[in-house]
Amino acid sequence: MASGLDTAPANPTEPPQEGSPRSSARRSITLVVLAAILAIIGTLAAGYYFAVRPVTLRIAVGPANSDDLKVVQALSQAFVTSHSQIRLRPIQTDGATTSAQMIADGKADLAIVRGDLSVPKNAQAVATLRKNVAVLWVPATAKGKNKKGAAKITKISQLAGRRIGVVGRTPANVDLLKVILQQYGVDPSKVEVVQFPTSDSVDAIRSQKADAYLAAGPVNSKITSEAIAASTRDGNAPTFLAIDSAEAIAQNHPMYEASEIPAGAFGGSPDRPEEEVKTISFSHHIVARKDLSETTVAAFTRQLFAIRQTVMSEFPLAAKIETPDTDKDAFVPVHPGAAAFVDGEEKTFLDRYSDIIWWSLMGLSAMGSIGAWFAGYLKKDERSNNSGLRERLLDMIATARRSDSLEELDLMQTEADDIFRDTLHRFEHGAIADGALTSFNIALGQFHHAVADRKAILMNAAQNLQRAGAALRVTGT
Structure with a gap:
C-alpha cells in the first residue's frame, strides 16, 4: 500500500x-x-538650514570716528534689528589702506576701500559707499593783510613754490594733489606740502599756515565745509581753483572721474562757490573677497539697499550709497553676486538648489x-x-x-x-x-x-x- x-x-x-x-x-x-532615505532627507534639511541661516561677514573699515565707520556700525545694527540673513561684524582699522590689506590677506570678508588706492586683486565691488570730490581753494585775505609783491593765486599752475595744506593725514590725499599738479606741469617737489589732521584743519586755516588747501570728501562733507568757512575773511569768499583738465586726468588715471562742484555746495553768503567748479572725483567702495559666495554677496547687496532708507534718518551719508558699476571695463570689477542683484538676475532658493532637490528626489525614487x-x-x-x-x-x-x-x-x-x-x-x-x-x-x-x-x-x-x-x-x- x-x-x-x-x-x-x-x-x-x-x-x-x-x-x-x-x-x-x-x-x-x-x-x-531606510538609512539611505533618511540620509538624503537629512542632507536636504541640512542644506536648507545652511542656506537660510544668518551669515556673519567681517567688514574692515576705518579710521576711528570716521563717517565710514559710523555708517557701517549703523548698518550692522539695522541688519540685526530687521533679523536679516546677513549680519555684519565691523573690524576697525586705521584707514582704507589697512582695510584693503585685510581683504588681501583674507582677514576680512568685506572692506571699505578708497578707489584711487591700489585695490586688492581678490576684491570685487559690491556697492559704492560714496563719491568724493577734490576741492582746491585759496583762502581769502583779510583787508590790509595782502603781502606786497605776492601774486594772487587764481590757477593751479601758479602753485609752484607755494605751501599747500592738505586736510587729513592719509598719504592718499597727497598722492591726489601730486596727480593734479603734474597735469598742470607743476613739479610736486617744488611745492611744500603740509598735512593737518581733520580735527586741526580749521585752526590751521585760520592761522594762515598755507597759501592754498586741498580737501577730498563728499560734496556735503562737514569737514570740508568747515574748512572752507574758516577760509573766509571779512566777508570775502575763498577762491576755488577749477580743475579744467579733469577729463584728461580721468583718461590717464581711470580711478578718477571728471566731476563738478555745484554752486553754493558749501553754503555761506556769498555762495561758496559762486558758480559751478570743475574737479575730479573718486569713490569709496564696499568690496568683497572674490571667493565669497555669490549667493551671500547677492543677499548682502539686497539687504544693504533695502535697509538704506532706515539708516538715512540717522546718517544722511547713507543716501550716497549707490549700486556698483557693472560694466566689464569698470576700474573695480563688480562681484557676480552684486551684479546679479543689480541686473535682477538674483537666484531664489529653488533656482539655486533645484538641481540638487531634483536629483535627491530621483535618488529617493x-x-x-x-x-x-x-x-x-x-x-x-x-x-x-x-x-x-x-x-x-x-x-x-x-x-x-x-x-x-x-x-x-x-x-x-x-x-x-x-x-x-x-x-x-x-x-x-x-x-x-x-x-x-x-x-x-x-x-x-x-x-x-x-x-x-x-x-x-x-x-x-x-x-x-x-x-x-x-x-x-x-x-x-
Whole structure:
C-alpha cells in the first residue's frame, strides 16, 4: 500500500523564522534603504538650514570716528534689528589702506576701500559707499593783510613754490594733489606740502599756515565745509581753483572721474562757490573677497539697499550709497553676486538648489525602487516555496482519496496544519498575496473534505467488517 507520506518532499522548505539568514538579510536591506532615505532627507534639511541661516561677514573699515565707520556700525545694527540673513561684524582699522590689506590677506570678508588706492586683486565691488570730490581753494585775505609783491593765486599752475595744506593725514590725499599738479606741469617737489589732521584743519586755516588747501570728501562733507568757512575773511569768499583738465586726468588715471562742484555746495553768503567748479572725483567702495559666495554677496547687496532708507534718518551719508558699476571695463570689477542683484538676475532658493532637490528626489525614487526590487528578490524564494506547499497540498488530496489507513490520514492532517500555519506566517510577512491565499484556502478546504470523506468510508468499512465477523461467529456457534 502506497503511503501518502512517501509522496511528500523529504525536507519541505521552512518559512523564514526570526533569526534565520534570509530574515536577517531582509532586515539588513530594509535598514540600509531606510538609512539611505533618511540620509538624503537629512542632507536636504541640512542644506536648507545652511542656506537660510544668518551669515556673519567681517567688514574692515576705518579710521576711528570716521563717517565710514559710523555708517557701517549703523548698518550692522539695522541688519540685526530687521533679523536679516546677513549680519555684519565691523573690524576697525586705521584707514582704507589697512582695510584693503585685510581683504588681501583674507582677514576680512568685506572692506571699505578708497578707489584711487591700489585695490586688492581678490576684491570685487559690491556697492559704492560714496563719491568724493577734490576741492582746491585759496583762502581769502583779510583787508590790509595782502603781502606786497605776492601774486594772487587764481590757477593751479601758479602753485609752484607755494605751501599747500592738505586736510587729513592719509598719504592718499597727497598722492591726489601730486596727480593734479603734474597735469598742470607743476613739479610736486617744488611745492611744500603740509598735512593737518581733520580735527586741526580749521585752526590751521585760520592761522594762515598755507597759501592754498586741498580737501577730498563728499560734496556735503562737514569737514570740508568747515574748512572752507574758516577760509573766509571779512566777508570775502575763498577762491576755488577749477580743475579744467579733469577729463584728461580721468583718461590717464581711470580711478578718477571728471566731476563738478555745484554752486553754493558749501553754503555761506556769498555762495561758496559762486558758480559751478570743475574737479575730479573718486569713490569709496564696499568690496568683497572674490571667493565669497555669490549667493551671500547677492543677499548682502539686497539687504544693504533695502535697509538704506532706515539708516538715512540717522546718517544722511547713507543716501550716497549707490549700486556698483557693472560694466566689464569698470576700474573695480563688480562681484557676480552684486551684479546679479543689480541686473535682477538674483537666484531664489529653488533656482539655486533645484538641481540638487531634483536629483535627491530621483535618488529617493531610485532607493525605493531598489528596495522594492530587493524585497521582491528576497520574497521570490518564499513565493516559490509557497507554490510548492500548495502543490504538496493538492498531491495530499489525491493521496487522501486513495489512502486505506486512518493513521496515514491523521499524519497528513498534521502536515496540512503545519502547511497552513506556515502559509499564514508568510502572508503576514507579505510573501503571499491575497489571491494566492484564497487559492490556498480552497485547496485546504478540498483536502479537509477528502480526508473527512475517506475517513468516513474507512470507518464504515471497518464497522461492516466487524458486523460481518460478528455474524460469522454467531452462525458458527
